[in-house]
Amino acid sequence: MCCLKAPTKEQEGAFNLKKEKGSDGNDDNNNHYINFHLPIICDVHTLQTLIQKKTVRVVDVRKEEDYQQEHIPTAVSIPLAEILKKDNPQEIINILQNAGISDNMPVVIYDDTFGALAARVTWTFQYMGHTNTALLEMTFSHWKNLGLQTEKKINIFPRTEHALNVNHGIHADASYIETVKEQPNKILIDSRERLNFLTEHIPGAKNIPYTMLGSNGSIFRKAEDIKRFIENRGISADSEIITYCGSVGTLSGLAYYALKLAGVKNVKLYSQSFREWKSLGKPKEEFKDANYWDLSAE
Amino acid sequence: MKNNISTDNSQHKSIPHSVLNPQWGKEEETEVFAQKVKLYRQGKISDDDFRRFRLQHGAYGSRLQMNYSMVRIKIPSGEMTPEQLEKIASLSEAFSIGSAHVSTRQNIQLHWVQLEDVSEVLRGLVEVGLTTREACGNTVRNVMCSHFAGVCSEEAFDTTPYAKAIARFFIRNPMCQNLPRKFKINFACCNKHGLARIADIGLVSAIKDDMKGFKIYLGGGLGAASFIGHSLEDFTPEDRMLSTCMATIRLFDRHGNRENMARNRMRYLVHEMGWEKFQKMVLKERSIVEMTTSYSTSKLFNVKAEEDEKRQLPKSVHLTSKLPMLNEQVTQQSPSYKRWLHTNVVPQKQEGYFTVFVTLGAGDITANQLRVLAGSIREFSAESTARNTPQQNFAIRYVKGSDLNDFYNTLASIGLANPGALTIASAVGCSGTTSCNLAITNSHRLAKEVQRKFLELGFDTDDLLRDSTIKISGCPNSCGQHEIATIGFFGGASRIGAAMAPTYTMLFGGSDGEFGELGKAVMRVPAKRVIDTIRKIIDLYKQEHDNTETLNQWINKIAAGEGKGSIKNIENIKAILLPVTQLASIEQDPESYRDYGNDVKFSAKTARGECAA
Numbered sequence: 001m002c003c004l005k006a007p008t009k010e011q012e013g014a015f016n017l018k019k020e021k022g023s024d025g026n027d028d029n030n031n032h033y034i035n036f037h038l039p040i041i042c043d044v045h046t047l048q049t050l051i052q053k054k055t056v057r058v059v060d061v062r063k064e065e066d067y068q069q070e071h072i073p074t075a076v077s078i079p080l081a082e083i084l085k086k087d088n089p090q091e092i093i094n095i096l097q098n099a100g101i102s103d104n105m106p107v108v109i110y111d112d113t114f115g116a117l118a119a120r121v122t123w124t125f126q127y128m129g130h131t132n133t134a135l136l137e138m139t140f141s142h143w144k145n146l147g148l149q150t151e152k153k154i155n156i157f158p159r160t161e162h163a164l165n166v167n168h169g170i171h172a173d174a175s176y177i178e179t180v181k182e183q184p185n186k187i188l189i190d191s192r193e194r195l196n197f198l199t200e201h202i203p204g205a206k207n208i209p210y211t212m213l214g215s216n217g218s219i220f221r222k223a224e225d226i227k228r229f230i231e232n233r234g235i236s237a238d239s240e241i242i243t244y245c246g247s248v249g250t251l252s253g254l255a256y257y258a259l260k261l262a263g264v265k266n267v268k269l270y271s272q273s274f275r276e277w278k279s280l281g282k283p284k285e286e287f288k289d290a291n292y293w294d295l296s297a298e
Numbered sequence: 299m300k301n302n303i304s305t306d307n308s309q310h311k312s313i314p315h316s317v318l319n320p321q322w323g324k325e326e327e328t329e330v331f332a333q334k335v336k337l338y339r340q341g342k343i344s345d346d347d348f349r350r351f352r353l354q355h356g357a358y359g360s361r362l363q364m365n366y367s368m369v370r371i372k373i374p375s376g377e378m379t380p381e382q383l384e385k386i387a388s389l390s391e392a393f394s395i396g397s398a399h400v401s402t403r404q405n406i407q408l409h410w411v412q413l414e415d416v417s418e419v420l421r422g423l424v425e426v427g428l429t430t431r432e433a434c435g436n437t438v439r440n441v442m443c444s445h446f447a448g449v450c451s452e453e454a455f456d457t458t459p460y461a462k463a464i465a466r467f468f469i470r471n472p473m474c475q476n477l478p479r480k481f482k483i484n485f486a487c488c489n490k491h492g493l494a495r496i497a498d499i500g501l502v503s504a505i506k507d508d509m510k511g512f513k514i515y516l517g518g519g520l521g522a523a524s525f526i527g528h529s530l531e532d533f534t535p536e537d538r539m540l541s542t543c544m545a546t547i548r549l550f551d552r553h554g555n556r557e558n559m560a561r562n563r564m565r566y567l568v569h570e571m572g573w574e575k576f577q578k579m580v581l582k583e584r585s586i587v588e589m590t591t592s593y594s595t596s597k598l599f600n601v602k603a604e605e606d607e608k609r610q611l612p613k614s615v616h617l618t619s620k621l622p623m624l625n626e627q628v629t630q631q632s633p634s635y636k637r638w639l640h641t642n643v644v645p646q647k648q649e650g651y652f653t654v655f656v657t658l659g660a661g662d663i664t665a666n667q668l669r670v671l672a673g674s675i676r677e678f679s680a681e682s683t684a685r686n687t688p689q690q691n692f693a694i695r696y697v698k699g700s701d702l703n704d705f706y707n708t709l710a711s712i713g714l715a716n717p718g719a720l721t722i723a724s725a726v727g728c729s730g731t732t733s734c735n736l737a738i739t740n741s742h743r744l745a746k747e748v749q750r751k752f753l754e755l756g757f758d759t760d761d762l763l764r765d766s767t768i769k770i771s772g773c774p775n776s777c778g779q780h781e782i783a784t785i786g787f788f789g790g791a792s793r794i795g796a797a798m799a800p801t802y803t804m805l806f807g808g809s810d811g812e813f814g815e816l817g818k819a820v821m822r823v824p825a826k827r828v829i830d831t832i833r834k835i836i837d838l839y840k841q842e843h844d845n846t847e848t849l850n851q852w853i854n855k856i857a858a859g860e861g862k863g864s865i866k867n868i869e870n871i872k873a874i875l876l877p878v879t880q881l882a883s884i885e886q887d888p889e890s891y892r893d894y895g896n897d898v899k900f901s902a903k904t905a906r907g908e909c910a911a
Contacts, residue, residue, distance in 0.1 A: 194395050194410050198363075207412065212392045232332055232414040234339055289903055290361040291895035294743040295409050295732045297397040297662035 038134035040260050041220060042108045044148065047072075047136060050106060057101050057157070059109045061121045062140065070150040072110065072136075072143060076100070076157065080117040083124050084248055092128050093164045100157025101130065110136035110143070115219030116210065119253035123269055129165030135219065135257055142217045170256075172242045172268040174280055177202065180242060187235055191245045191255040192274070195292055200284045202244065202277055206233060210251040213258040226262040237264050244270035244277075320462070322372065322469065323424035327431060331355055332417035349908065354437065354475070356430025357416045359908050360409065361733050368733055369394070369408040369419050370433035374465035375443035375458050375485070376404035376685040380672035383684065385426040387668035389419050398668065400661035400690045402726060402779050403482070404442050405433060409733045432469055434908065436477045438547070441465035443485040444492035445685040445693040447503075449646035449653055452488035454503040455510055459604035460536075461485040464543060467599045474547055478554030479562040481547060482519065489812035493688060495527045496520050496782060498564045499546055502812050504533055511535040513812070514542055516580065517568030520776035524816050525565040528573045530580060538584065540599045541591070545583035549576070630756030634717070635706050641717040641758045643702065646695065651680065653695045654705060655719035660727040660745040661690030663714075670712040678705040688779065689767075690726055691719050718749070718758030722766040722849070725749050726779060730772030730789065731893070735905040737772035739789030739800045739825055743894040745770045745778075751829050757836070762843070766850040768832065770802070775907070781816045782808040784850045785832060791902035792822055797884040800825040800893040800900050806868060807857025809850075818857045821872050823879045826890040834878045838865060 036055060038046075050056035051074050058075035060067045067077035076099045086092050101107055107125060111117035118135050125133040136143075144150060180186045181204045188205040190197050197207040212229060215221040230237065241259055245251035249271035259267045270277075278284070338348040349359070352367070360366040371386065386406055390398045393415040394408040401407050411419055420430060433440060443461035447453065464483060468474050474481065486492025486502040494500030500515040514534045518527025534542055546564075553571070555562040568576045628640040642655045656671065663671070671692065675684050680696035687693050697705055709715040718724050727745025730737040748768055757763050771778030771788040780786030787802035801822045808817030823831045836849065842863035843852045852861075859867040865874065884891045893900050 194412075198366075198410065209392075211396070212415075215388075215392075229415070229418065232335070232417065233412075234336065234414070287363060288898070290363070291730070291732045291740045291743060291893075292395070292410055293732075294740060294746070294895045295395060295397065295399065295662060295729070297659060297664045297667065 036106050038106050038108065038132055040134060040257055041137050042134040043137050044143070044146070047108050048148075050108070056106045056108055057099060059099065059107055059121065060140070061109060061111045061117045062113075066112070066140075068152070068154070070144075070152050072140070073149055073151045074155055075110075076155050078121065080111070080121055080250070083121055089128055089164055089166055092124060093162050096125065096128070096130060096162045097159055100160050101162060102160040103130070103162055104132055105160075107133040108136050109133065110138075110140055112140040113250070114139060114210075114214055114254070115257075116250040116254045118219075119257050120248065120250045120271075123170070123249070123253045123256055123271070127167055127171055129163060129167055131167075137218055137220070139217075139219065145217075169266075170268055172270040173272065174270075174277055174282065176268075177242065177244075177270055177277070178282070180204070185238075186240045186242065189241055189243045189252075189255055189259075190274075191243055191251040195296070196246065198287050198290075198292060200274075200286045202274065203283055203285045205244075205285075206235070208233075208255060208258075210245070210254050213254055219254070220258055220261055223261045223263070226258050230259070230262055230264070237262070239264070240266040240268065242268045242270055244273040247273055247275040249273050319427035320374075321427050322374065322466075323420065323427060323429035323431070325421075325424050327355065327429075328417050328420040328424060331357075331420055335413055335417065350435065352413075352416075353435035353908060354432060355416075355420070356433030357411075357413070358434050359735060361731065361735050361737070362903065362905055365413055366410045367413055367416050368729070369411050369416055369430055370401070371406040371408070371423060371428055371430055372433045372440040372465075373404050373406060373428070373686060374441050375447070375461040376445055376687065377443075377458065377462075378406075378684050378686065379426070380675045380682065380684075382426045382428055383668045383672040383675070385422055385428075387665035387672070389422045390668075391665040393419050397662050397664045399729065400658060400663070400686045400692070402661075402688045402690060402728065402777060403440055404686050404688065405440050406686065407729070409729070429469070432474075434480075436479050436481075438465075438468040438471075438474045438477075438481045438483060441468075441483045441485070442493060442497070442688070444487040445687045445695075446491045446653070447485065447487040449648060449651070449695050450487040450491060451647040452490060454488075454505040457485040457487060457501065457503045459601045460501070460539065462604040463599055463601045464540070466604070467540065468543075468547075473544070473551070477547070477551055478556045479559075479564070481550065481564065483543065486812060491811065493779075493782070493810055493814075494518075494812055495814040496524070496779070496810070497527065498550070499543055500527050501539070506533045506535075509535055512539055514539075515812075516546055517565045517573070517576065519563055519565045520779060520781050520816075521563065521565075522560065522774045522776075523566070524776065524781050525569060526814060526816060528568065528577065530577060538588070540596065541584045541587040542580070544587045544591070545580050548587070549579055549583055627761070628759045630759055632759065634710075634715070635703065637717045637759060638706055638715055639702065641721050641723075641764075642719040644720070648696070650699055651696050652699060652702060653693050654678075654697050654702070655687070656684075656692040656694060656709060656714050657716040657719040657724060658691050658714075659749055660725070660742050662746075663692075667712050667714055670708065671714060674705060674708040677708070688726075689719070689724055691724060716753060718753050720764065721758040722763045722768060722784075723749050723752035723758040724767075725752070726767070726769040726783070728771050728777035731895075734772060734777075736775055736907040737789065738791055738902045738904060739772045739802065740894045740896070741770040741772035741778055741787070741789055744787075744802075744825060744828060747894060748829060748832070755833075762847075763836065763849045765848050766853070769808075770828075773904075774803075779810075780805060780808070782810045782814055783817060784808070784853050785835065786817045787823070787828060789825075790822070791900070792824070794824070794881055794891070795883055797891050798900055798902065799881065799884075799891045800902075802828055804828075804831065806871075807854045809854075818868060820868050821875065821879065823875075824881055824890060825893050827879050827881070831875055831878050834875060835871070838871065838874065 060075040109118040190205040243252035243255040356370045357367040399407040448456035482497045484493045484497035486494040501512040514530045515527030550564045685693045725745040725748040730741035766784035769783035786805040792801040804820045805817030
């Protein structure tokens, strides 16, 4: 078993070479590709190669009707809402199995909401133990704008088996958050927009709005930029960072992967986020001494 | 991950992409800023030292929340490229609140930027040639220039390159890094437009004996105590303009009050010393400057270098069809395009070209609106730039008459085609309690409320109201320029019965331009009665005025005590308005005791201002 890095152009040549040597066209069980280990972000080029080799499961997390209109070739539809409905790890594993995702298969996830929905689903897959999951570097709209291939075909794959190995290390709940404030090495990041953060947030949280993370059609900026943003805030990459946002962990899911990309090893997602925190009546920090909402030109 | 994929399809078909990069910003300053923030957070720089540094780099502390900054982007002469607008859009989205704010001094402000991100904003600005350097602090602030400069039929010549050259000469110049207080320079195109009389140095273009030059005014400025600038001499030739400015700044640096923060603007020095004495000193100092300034220093002032090839604009175009409706009467029922043409578009001296005003609400514009605006500037402006105006709008110049309809449609697609930019409906409001430490009231929101109400009532379509202005500041410090408004307001707090209420002091009869005058205080008006009060004034005007007399003229006469009808002076109108300004008790009408944007009891909270470092 070997773990490959993202293929370079030369490696793509190797892929092609392999095909020319005569594959039977059904690569689903080809261990070489199944064991290709995805980086945090999958670039278009890698995805195209993997699709061509039929060694990836592409997951479209937009609404089902959007998927039915058109999608990236070979993609299956797993809308975010479906994932959020299932509170039970076994049910989520069942979704993976129904999508024909086996234990080590590379999975690439995309959305059309600047990566936030895809990030939340990616995190869920990894939380359930499917580590070989990556975010596509761009949204579906951007994919289309670049003139890349799409299809309408509804893809169904044979059901597979998938083990459940919950990765508790990447999840935080409200009681965990409560312990954070006494520990200087643990940092809480709120990924909502600035004015929402100013209005109220979990005490001690720092704000990195999700709007800081993307750029120019790419769901993330360069890793070095995100690294610098964190450094500017005096946050060490060795810290444990817990991200949260307003409701279900989408914006904070995006922040989760941005931090990973920037080299922070220990990141957790408070998936139930500020909505749960408030509903539990936990303390908040508020700022009411300025009418900042009146600056909005909306 | 590939970073070279971009969906930026903003290049336009016919207008060449502007490559103008004026290089106001410096990359190394962004690094220094990031470094200083780190040292400050580590406690290695004192609060006072850091504040001075921060202000020198254009980052102002936010209201009662010093972890956030208002980043003030200098726009010398107010001229901006589409690339700069797009960059500001993305910076506002990433690091601010998703919208930008046009100030009354041709700056663009980004609010509520986390201090730790200011260096990132600066970094982005440098990419498009912009800077925040010396936008705050005791420095030469943004150099303003009339947005009509170059297209005004009354101007002697285009003052834009002079404004930029002066800005470039003084930015980072050792002689003005620690003045007694901030210093403002404004250029006007003609005697009607521009703010020449309310600046430390105001300059109006003039030609004498075929020689270019200026009429220079010194010692003006608005604030808790305001002054109109004094005329230095009949005519200052072009080649003595720099030495005059240098001499003035040197005198201010030497003699200005460094002790009393409340009285250290140059206008107080002039006032205390007496104009004749100050004038003599300036003229003497100017001779010294001229005899002692080194060749290499004077070479740093280069007007030619600011006149880029972009300025060689197409000659006049003849209209293929008659331009619709500029001078025709419109009403509230007129089609919205006609109404907009009438209230937002003026012809230029270049035949066939028009200047289009983009109406904003108290200067606010979203990132998406900025992007569409940038695209439409590329498409429709032959000079491919925008100018921001002290009325907190954008002026887009060199638009062909035949393109006006398309331009309107593009602006309308993103909510930027509101009418009324050149009318009483375009109320000015400083940022007030939305972000400023000094503010007592939410002047920003009030200005938007006035605009909304006046457009709803169709006041923009009434040509007799057109030359009147409404300007609102959230405190006496005049960032909203209330003293040069037809009807101005500045915020305060008043005890009414047993409760505190947000109130505004109303002023009458201020004006800008070379013959500008300061408004006179009339009375206090509760914040929630301001709109009713203005409406009552307009009603009274309708009953009283002569046929052709505009509201502005009528109010000026009252302010001067020369009213013709039953209302002769301020005391008369005050008596009539008094009932409108009365509040019931707080128990009966709690809403009137709250400021706009607040659902809680009003209290006047302020913190230390940072205008002075």
